[in-house]
Amino acid sequence: MTKQEKVDFVINTLNTLYPEIPIPLDHKDPYTLLIAVLLSAQCTDVRVNKITPLLFAKADNPHDMIKMSVEEIKSIIRPCGLSPMKSKGIHGLSHILLDKHNGEVPQSFEYLEELPAVGHKTASVVMSQAFGVPAFPVDTHIHRLMYRWNLTNGKNVTQTEKDAKRLFPKETWNDLHLQIIWYGREYSPARGWDLDKDIITKTIGRSTVLKDYEKSRK
Numbered sequence: 001m002t003k004q005e006k007v008d009f010v011i012n013t014l015n016t017l018y019p020e021i022p023i024p025l026d027h028k029d030p031y032t033l034l035i036a037v038l039l040s041a042q043c044t045d046v047r048v049n050k051i052t053p054l055l056f057a058k059a060d061n062p063h064d065m066i067k068m069s070v071e072e073i074k075s076i077i078r079p080c081g082l083s084p085m086k087s088k089g090i091h092g093l094s095h096i097l098l099d100k101h102n103g104e105v106p107q108s109f110e111y112l113e114e115l116p117a118v119g120h121k122t123a124s125v126v127m128s129q130a131f132g133v134p135a136f137p138v139d140t141h142i143h144r145l146m147y148r149w150n151l152t153n154g155k156n157v158t159q160t161e162k163d164a165k166r167l168f169p170k171e172t173w174n175d176l177h178l179q180i181i182w183y184g185r186e187y188s189p190a191r192g193w194d195l196d197k198d199i200i201t202k203t204i205g206r207s208t209v210l211k212d213y214e215k216s217r218k
Helices: 003-017 030-039 045-058 070-080 083-100 109-114 120-131 140-148 157-167 170-187 199-204 207-217
Strands: none
Touching (some): 030 083, 120 170, 140 170, 140 199, 199 207
16 A cells, blocks of 8 residues: 555544544533643543532632632542643643633644643644644654554654644545544554454554564464
8 A cells, every 4th residue: 555545544544433422521612622632631531521510619710710729629530640730730721821812722733732741732722622623642642653554664652643633634534533542542552462453453554563463363
């Protein structure tokens, strides 16, 4: 297969498997999405979705969030890990949204990435899922699969994002990054991986990855 044929195969397979694409993190607006994505760093979406209802019952907007202390926020979000940093970030960004953005989440990569505890990946998720702006956030699933599929050298997430944006049409980015996340969880996980179920890697996978898999099975 040529590189373009591989890209088309990925897009077509994922569209077949995931015609409807649920957003993994529960939220009701850009602010609650921003907080959920921030909490998801080094934490599973399943756990985040258990914690956010507890947090949002007390504060689902920046006005109410700054009424809580950093310690109160930390005590609620502790199960998500990195709670000292995340609680300070949530409290701090809520202040900034009120002071600089009229309490609204800005529709700008630049302004989002200026917020405490908000990096490029978090900003990309918010821009794509809350505002429909083309973006390609790269998480561990996408990083792993792009490498397995020989579509990136996988040196770091920054390079993987550049390669994904270069290979896939811009109009597919917002759906595709979610489809790859779901595919990675269901068919191509880091652990307990069954290549027979992973049709994409089985068809276009990097030769060294396929060889290593076969060795591990012997």
